[in-house]
Amino acid sequence: MDARGPAGRLTLTRLRTVLVLLVVACAAAMLAGDLAQDLGLGPVTVPWTVPGLFVLLAVGITAATWQVRQYVQGKRPEVNLLGAARLAVGARSCTIAGAVLTGVYAGLAGLTLLVPHSPVTWERFWPAAAAAGTAGLLCAAGRLAESFCRLPPGPTGTETDDPPSQSA
Numbered sequence: 001m002d003a004r005g006p007a008g009r010l011t012l013t014r015l016r017t018v019l020v021l022l023v024v025a026c027a028a029a030m031l032a033g034d035l036a037q038d039l040g041l042g043p044v045t046v047p048w049t050v051p052g053l054f055v056l057l058a059v060g061i062t063a064a065t066w067q068v069r070q071y072v073q074g075k076r077p078e079v080n081l082l083g084a085a086r087l088a089v090g091a092r093s094c095t096i097a098g099a100v101l102t103g104v105y106a107g108l109a110g111l112t113l114l115v116p117h118s119p120v121t122w123e124r125f126w127p128a129a130a131a132a133g134t135a136g137l138l139c140a141a142g143r144l145a146e147s148f149c150r151l152p153p154g155p156t157g158t159e160t161d162d163p164p165s166q167s168a
Contacts, residue, residue, distance in 0.1 A: 025103025098139025
């Protein structure tokens with residue numbers, strides 16, 4: 001998967017990529033969870049701390065890239081460009097990891113409801129559903145943070161290497 005667009009520029013993660021990762025992870029989690037139950041390992045449980053961690057990560061990546069957004073819009077005089085590049089990579093990582101984790105936890109939540117030999121226990125469903133929802137939030141926050149790190153289009157319609165000019 002090449003993350004670079006024209007002339008080696010980073011582009012936003014494609015929604016198709018996010019959806020494929022989500023669906024594949026969901027199917028894999030359902031199969032692995034079903035196999036674990038068939039082997040007698042018991043059902044997979046999700047601790048309640050997982051959704052809280054995902055919310056903290058989503059808020060963290062959004063807050064960290066906010067300074068880069070202000071710089072790109074010309075509202076901030078300077079920013080560490082190497083740090084901004086690292087934040088862009090972190091934002092992409094949040095998008096991809098959020099998609100995979102959404103699929104995994106949605107698969108685990110679905111497994112508690114859909115597998116006939118699995119008794120429906122709300123104590124296992126709600127934490128997995130909350131983890132899936134907050135992992136989706138992490139994915140969306142990563143995608144938003146990616147957009148914060150994009151340079152505005154130049155005069156030819158492509159991104160420019162020049163920093164935004166400070167007008168009066």
